[in-house]
Amino acid sequence: MATTTVDAHAHDSHAHEGPKGILGYFWSTDHKVIAQLYLWTGMFMALIGGLMAYVFRMQLAFPGKPVPGFGVVSPVEYNALVTNHGTIMIFWVAMPVLIAAFGNFLIPLMIGADDMVFPRINRLSYQVFLLSAIVILASLVVEGGGFGGAWTAYPPLSANPAYNLTPLGATLWVVAVALEFVAFLLGGINFIVTLMNARAPGMKAYDIPMVCWMIVIASILFMLSVGPLIAGAVMLLFDQTLGTGFFNPAVGGDPILWQHLFWFFGHPEVYVVLLPAIGVTVDIVATFSRRKLFGYRLLLYTAVGIGVLSFFVWAHHQFIAGIDPRMANIFTVTTLLISIPVIEMFFVVFATMYGGSIRLTVPMLWALSFLAEFMIGGMTGIYLGSSGSDIYLHDTYFVLAHFHYTFFPIAIIGGFAAFTYWFPKMYGKMLDERLGKIHFWGTIISFNFIFIPLFILGGLGQHRRIYNFQNFPELAPYQPLRVVATTALVVMLLFQLVFFWNLIKSFRRGVPAPKNPWESNTLEWTADSPPPHGNWPPDQMPVVYRGPYEYGHPGRESDFWPQNVPPAREA
Amino acid sequence: MSSKPIATSRSATGVPTGRLAVWWVLASEVVIFGGLLASYVIHRMGHPEWHAAAAVTNTWIGAFNTFVLLSSSFTAVLAHQAAEHGDGKGAARYLMFTILGALIFVCVKAFEWTTEISHGYTITSNGFWQFYYTAAGLHALHVIAGAIIMGFVARDAAKGRELHRVELIGIYWHFVDVVWIFLFPLLYIAK
Amino acid sequence: MDFTLPQASSYAGSIDGLILLITVLAGAWLLLAEGFFFWLIWRFRARDGVRTQYLDGTEPHIKKWISRPHTLILILDVVVIVAAIRVWVNVKQTLPVADATIRVIGQQWGWVFQQPGADRQLDTADDIYTTDDLYVENQKTYHFQLQSRDVLHSFSVPVFRIKQDVVPGRTITGWFTPIAAGTYDIQCVEICGIGHGVMGGRIHVQDANEHAAWIAGNTPTVTQ
Ligand code: HEA
Ligand code: HEA
Ligand code: CUA
Ligand SMILES: [Cu+2]
Numbered sequence: 001m002a003t004t005t006v007d008a009h010a011h012d013s014h015a016h017e018g019p020k021g022i023l024g025y026f027w028s029t030d031h032k033v034i035a036q037l038y039l040w041t042g043m044f045m046a047l048i049g050g051l052m053a054y055v056f057r058m059q060l061a062f063p064g065k066p067v068p069g070f071g072v073v074s075p076v077e078y079n080a081l082v083t084n085h086g087t088i089m090i091f092w093v094a095m096p097v098l099i100a101a102f103g104n105f106l107i108p109l110m111i112g113a114d115d116m117v118f119p120r121i122n123r124l125s126y127q128v129f130l131l132s133a134i135v136i137l138a139s140l141v142v143e144g145g146g147f148g149g150a151w152t153a154y155p156p157l158s159a160n161p162a163y164n165l166t167p168l169g170a171t172l173w174v175v176a177v178a179l180e181f182v183a184f185l186l187g188g189i190n191f192i193v194t195l196m197n198a199r200a201p202g203m204k205a206y207d208i209p210m211v212c213w214m215i216v217i218a219s220i221l222f223m224l225s226v227g228p229l230i231a232g233a234v235m236l237l238f239d240q241t242l243g244t245g246f247f248n249p250a251v252g253g254d255p256i257l258w259q260h261l262f263w264f265f266g267h268p269e270v271y272v273v274l275l276p277a278i279g280v281t282v283d284i285v286a287t288f289s290r291r292k293l294f295g296y297r298l299l300l301y302t303a304v305g306i307g308v309l310s311f312f313v314w315a316h317h318q319f320i321a322g323i324d325p326r327m328a329n330i331f332t333v334t335t336l337l338i339s340i341p342v343i344e345m346f347f348v349v350f351a352t353m354y355g356g357s358i359r360l361t362v363p364m365l366w367a368l369s370f371l372a373e374f375m376i377g378g379m380t381g382i383y384l385g386s387s388g389s390d391i392y393l394h395d396t397y398f399v400l401a402h403f404h405y406t407f408f409p410i411a412i413i414g415g416f417a418a419f420t421y422w423f424p425k426m427y428g429k430m431l432d433e434r435l436g437k438i439h440f441w442g443t444i445i446s447f448n449f450i451f452i453p454l455f456i457l458g459g460l461g462q463h464r465r466i467y468n469f470q471n472f473p474e475l476a477p478y479q480p481l482r483v484v485a486t487t488a489l490v491v492m493l494l495f496q497l498v499f500f501w502n503l504i505k506s507f508r509r510g511v512p513a514p515k516n517p518w519e520s521n522t523l524e525w526t527a528d529s530p531p532p533h534g535n536w537p538p539d540q541m542p543v544v545y546r547g548p549y550e551y552g553h554p555g556r557e558s559d560f561w562p563q564n565v566p567p568a569r570e571a
Numbered sequence: 572m573s574s575k576p577i578a579t580s581r582s583a584t585g586v587p588t589g590r591l592a593v594w595w596v597l598a599s600e601v602v603i604f605g606g607l608l609a610s611y612v613i614h615r616m617g618h619p620e621w622h623a624a625a626a627v628t629n630t631w632i633g634a635f636n637t638f639v640l641l642s643s644s645f646t647a648v649l650a651h652q653a654a655e656h657g658d659g660k661g662a663a664r665y666l667m668f669t670i671l672g673a674l675i676f677v678c679v680k681a682f683e684w685t686t687e688i689s690h691g692y693t694i695t696s697n698g699f700w701q702f703y704y705t706a707a708g709l710h711a712l713h714v715i716a717g718a719i720i721m722g723f724v725a726r727d728a729a730k731g732r733e734l735h736r737v738e739l740i741g742i743y744w745h746f747v748d749v750v751w752i753f754l755f756p757l758l759y760i761a762k
Numbered sequence: 763m764d765f766t767l768p769q770a771s772s773y774a775g776s777i778d779g780l781i782l783l784i785t786v787l788a789g790a791w792l793l794l795a796e797g798f799f800f801w802l803i804w805r806f807r808a809r810d811g812v813r814t815q816y817l818d819g820t821e822p823h824i825k826k827w828i829s830r831p832h833t834l835i836l837i838l839d840v841v842v843i844v845a846a847i848r849v850w851v852n853v854k855q856t857l858p859v860a861d862a863t864i865r866v867i868g869q870q871w872g873w874v875f876q877q878p879g880a881d882r883q884l885d886t887a888d889d890i891y892t893t894d895d896l897y898v899e900n901q902k903t904y905h906f907q908l909q910s911r912d913v914l915h916s917f918s919v920p921v922f923r924i925k926q927d928v929v930p931g932r933t934i935t936g937w938f939t940p941i942a943a944g945t946y947d948i949q950c951v952e953i954c955g956i957g958h959g960v961m962g963g964r965i966h967v968q969d970a971n972e973h974a975a976w977i978a979g980n981t982p983t984v985t986q
Contacts, residue, residue, distance in 0.1 A: 075956045113578035117588050150953045156930060157913040163870065163955055189595045197588045198578035223599045228606025234705065235610075244694055244701040246610075249931025252618055252698040255914060256929065257610055264606075289806070290814045294824065320916070322929045325854040329847050336839040343835055346795065347828045350802060354824065355815030357808045368803065372796060379792045386842050388780045388849025392923040395916065395951040461767055461920030463951040467959040474920065474947040477764075534576075541577060552814035559813065 029119035035105035079148025086151035109524035112200025132179035139172030155247035188219035214279030232261035277414030289356030335385035362436035366417035377405030398458025429510030442495030449488035643672025868915030871957025879981035
C-alpha cells in the first residue's frame with residue numbers, strides 16, 4: 001500500500017505540459033487523461049458488445065443462415081457470444097464509462113482539486129483494467145472458444161472443463177473478471193478518499209454535486225459487496241485448474257454456494273451502476289430545468305438506503321434455484337421494499353422539474369429518456385421480485401427485457417447523457433445539436449422496438465440462452481417478433497454512425513466551447529475548456545461559497561449562481 | 572514536495588489521506604476474507620466428517636506462528652513510536668524485526684506445508700484441505716506482500732523520509748495479524 | 763400467432779392472476795408516473811420571460827407530492843407481497859397428497875423420466891424409463907423428484923407455469939396437477955453447455971384410459 005502513495009518523482013512532470021505522444025498518454029497520471037482512456041476503452045467495448053448482440057440476434061431471427069460479416073453461428077459460438085456480451089456490457093462498458101471515466105473526470109474538477117489524491121494508483125487502475133480487457137477479448141479466440149456458461153458462470157458447468165468444453169476460455173474469463181475487480185477497487189479507493197479529503201476550501205458535505213456523491217457511494221457499495229465474489233473467483237479458478245471441488249457436490253462442495261457469492265455481489269452491482277446514472281441525470285435535469293435540486297438530502301439518504309437494502313435482496317435471483325423455499329418469502333419482502341427508495345429518487349427528480357424552465361438540449365433529452373425508460377425496467381422488476389410470478393418468469397425473456405430496460409438506460413443512455421453534457425468541457429468543442437437529436441431519436445425509438453417484442457416473447461414463455469427457438473414447438477411460431485427485434489437492433493447500430501460522424505465533425509470543425517456553455521453552477525465549468533494539467537492555475541484554485549444547485553435564486557438578476565462566486569461580488 | 576498535486580495536501584476530514592486510504596483497503600480486504608471464511612464455516616458445519624482431516628493439522632506449529640506474528644506486530648508498534656519521535660533509523664530497525672518475523676512465519680509455513688503434502692494431504696484431498704490451503708495461502712500472500720512493502724518503507728525511513736508510512740504499513744500489518752487470529756482457531760484448533 | 767398460453771395445471775390460474783394483479787396495480791402507477799412526467803416536460807417547457815420557482819425541498823405543498831405517493835406505493839408493495847407469498851406457498855411450500863411420484867433426471871442434454879409401472883411404486887423393477895417424453899394422467903397430482911447427473915438444469919413446463927432448478931447432488935421435490943389434456947413443451951431453462959438450446963422435451967397429458975393403456979403397454983415385463 002504505502003509504496004503506491006505518490007512520490008515526488010512521479011510529479012516532476014506535473015509542472016510540464018500534457019502527455020507527449022501516444023505512450024505518454026498511456027503513462028499519464030492526469031485524471032482527465034485517465035478518464036478519457038477509460039471512456040474510449042469503454043466505448044470500444046460497447047461497440048464490441050453491440051456487434052456481438054448483432055451476431056446472435058441475427059442468428060435468432062434467421063437461424064442457421066450465415067450472418068453477414070460473421071458467418072454461420074454454431075451453438076458453441078452462440079453461447080460464447082451471449083456470455084461475453086453480458087459480461088462485457090456490464091464490466092467493461094457500464095462500469096468503466098459511468099464510474100471510472102466520469103468519476104475520474106468529474107470528481108477532481110467538481111470538488112475543485114487539481115487531481116486525484118493518488119494519481120499513480122489511478123494510472124495503475126487503468127492499466128490493470130486495460131489488461132483485463134485484453135484478457136477477456138483474448139479469451140474469445142483461444143482454442144476451444146470463449147466461455148459459454150453465461151455471465152453468471154454457475155458451476156459445475158463453469159468449474160469443470162469436461163462440462164463446458166472451453167477449458168482455456170473459462171479460465172481466462174474468470175481471470176479477466178477478477179482483474180477488472182482489482183482495477184475498480186484501486187480506482188474506488190481513490191475516488192472515496194479524494195472526495196473525503198481533497199475538497200476545495202468551503203465545500204461542505206452538502207455542497208458536493210450529486211453525481212460525485214453517487215459515484216462515491218457506488219464505489220463504496222462495490223467495494224463492500226465484491227469481496228466474497230473475489231474469494232469465490234479464487235475458488236472457481238482452483239476448481240478449474242487445480243481440480244479442487246469447492247463447487248463440486250461429488251466431493252462435498254456446493255454449487256449453490258457460488259450463486260450466493262455471485263448474487264451477494266450481483267445485486268448491489270446493479271445499483272453500483274444505477275447510482276452514477278441517477279447522479280448524471282440529476283445534475284443534467286437541474287441544470288436544464290434551471291431549478292434548485294428538490295430535496296438534496298432526501299436524495300442522498302435514499303441512495304444510502306438503497307445501498308444498505310441492496311445487501312438483503314440477492315436471493316431473488318435464486319427463488320427457484322433449490323434454496324429453502326421459506327427463504328423466498330423474506331427476499332420477496334426486501335425486494336419489493338427496495339422499490340420505495342428507488343421510486344423516491346424519481347419523485348425527487350420530478351419535483352425538481354416542477355416549476356422549472358425546461359430546455360430540451362441533447363444532454364437533457366438523454367437524461368429525460370433515461371427516466372422514462374428506466375421506469376419501465378424498474379416496474380417490471382416488481383413481477384420478478386414477487387416470488388409467485390417469478391416461478392413462471394424466471395430465466396425467460398421477460399427477465400431479459402427487464403434488465404435491458406434498466407441496463408440500457410443506465411449504461412448507454414446515461415453514458416450518452418454524460419458524454420454529450422461534458423463533451424464541451426472535455427474537448428473544448430461543441431457537438432452538433434441537430435445531429436445529436438437525430439442520433440437520439442433513432443437510438444431511443446429503435447431501443448423500444450428491440451425490447452418490447454422481447455417482453456412479449458418472455459411473457460409467452462420464451463427462455464434465455466437458446467440459439468434456435470425452432471427446436472421448441474411452442475416457441476417456434478413467434479418468429480416474426482424476433483425479426484422485429486433484430487431489425488430494430490440493426491437500425492440502432494446504423495444510427496450510431498450519426499454519433500460517430502458528429503464526433504468527427506466536432507473534432508475537426510466544431511464550434512469552440514466557452515467555459516460554461518450550459519450556464520451551470522458547478523466548479524468544472526469555471527476551468528478552461530478543456531482544462532489544462534492541474535485544472536486551474538495553482539494560485540487560483542476555486543473556493544466554494546454555496547451549494548451546486550442555486551438556479552433561479554429570487555434575489556438575483558442572473559438565473560444561476562456558480563459555487564465559487566464570492567457573496568461580496570454580488571452587489 | 573511542491574510538485575505534488577494540491578489535492579494530496581488537503582485534508583477536509585482532518586484524517587490524513589494515507590490513513591484513510593489504508594482503512595478503505597482494509598475494508599475491502601475484510602470482505603474478501605469474510606466471504607472466504609463464511610463459506611468455510613458454513614461448509615464445516617455441514618460436514619462433520621471434516622473433523623478427521625482437521626485433526627491432522629499441527630496445532631503447535633500454528634501456535635508458534637501465531638506467536639511469531641504477534642511479536643512482529645509488536646515491533647511494528649515500536650517502529651511506529653520511533654517514527655512518531657522522528658527517529659527514522661530506529662523505525663527502520665524495528666521494521667526489520669517485523670520483516671524477520673514475516674520471514675520466519677513464511678519459512679515455518681513452507682516447512683509445514685511440505686510435510687503435509689508429503690503425507691498426501693494436498694489441496695484436492697478433500698473439502699477441509701482445499702479451504703485450508705486456500706485460506707492460509709491467501710493469508711501468506713498478504714504476509715509476503717506486506718514484508719516486501721515494509722522493506723521499501725524501512726529503506727525510506729532509514730533515510731528519514733516518508734515517516735508517516737511507517738504507521739500505514741503498521742496498520743496493514745495488524746490487519747494481517749488479525750486475519751491469522753481468525754484462521755488459527757478455525758483451521759487448527761477446531762477439531 | 764396466438765398470444766395466449768394454455769393454463770394446464772391446477773395452479774397456472776393463480777400465477778396468471780398474480781401477474782394480472784401486478785399489471786393492474788403497478789401498471790396504473792407506471793402510467794400515472796409516465797403521464798405526470800411528460801406533462802411536466804410540456805407544462806414547464808422553457809418560455810421567454812418566465813422565471814423558475816425557487817424551492818429547496820422543505821416546502822410542504824410540494825413535499826406532500828412525494829410523501830403521499832410514497833405511502834400509496836408502500837401499500838401496493840404490501841398487497842403484492844401478500845398475493846405473491848400466497849401463490850408461492852401453494853406452489854413451492856406445500857405438497858398435496860400425490861397420486862403418483864415420478865423422477866426427472868437431467869443430464870447434458872436431455873431428460874430421463876422414471877415413473878412407476880403397473881405396480882404404481884417408484885424404484886421397483888417394473889419402472890418405466892423414457893427420454894424427453896413424459897406421459898402423465900390428467901387431473902392426477904404428481905410429485906416430481908429432480909436429479910441431475912452433471913450440471914445445473916432447470917425443469918420448466920410453461921403451460922403449467924412450473925419451473926425448478928435441478929441441482930447435482932440433491933433431490934428436489936415439487937408437484938403439479940395437470941388439468942388440460944394435450945401435448946406441451948418441456949424446456950431446460952438453465953444454461954447447461956453447448957446443447958442447452960436443444961434440451962427440450964414434451965409432456966403428454968393423457969386422459970385416464972389413454973394413460974392406463976400407455977402404462978400397460980410400456981411396463982417392462984419383469985422376470986423374477
Ligand atoms: C442496473 C440494472 C438493474 C436494476 C436497476 C434492477 C432493478 C430491479 N430488479 Fe433487476 N435484474 C437485473 C438488472 C437490474 N435490476 C439483471 C441484470 C437481472 C438478471 C440477471 C441474470 O439472471 O442474468 C435482473 C433480474 C432481476 C430479478 C431475478 C429474476 C429472475 O432471474 O428470475 C429480480 C427479482 O426480483 C429483479 C428485481 C428487480 C427490482 C425489484 C428492481 C428495483 O430496483 C426496481 C425499482 C425501480 C422502480 C420500481 C422504477 C420506478 C418506477 C416508477 C416510479 C413507476 C411506478 C412503479 C411502481 C409503483 C412499481 N431483477
Ligand atoms: C449494460 C448491459 C447491456 C447492454 C447495454 C446490452 C445491450 C443489448 N443487448 Fe444484452 N445482455 C446483457 C447486458 C446488456 N445488453 C446481459 C447481462 C445479458 C445476459 C447474458 C447471459 O445470459 O449470460 C444480455 C443478453 C442479451 C440477450 C440474450 C441472449 C440469450 O439469452 O440467448 C439478447 C438477445 O437479444 C441481448 C440483446 C441486446 C441488444 C440487442 C442490445 C443493444 O442494445 C446493443 C446496442 C449496442 C449499442 C447501441 C452500442 C453502441 C454504442 C456505442 C458504440 C457508444 C457507446 C458510448 C457511450 C456509452 C458513451 N442481450
Ligand atoms: Cu439443461 Cu439447459
Ligand atoms: Cu437483483
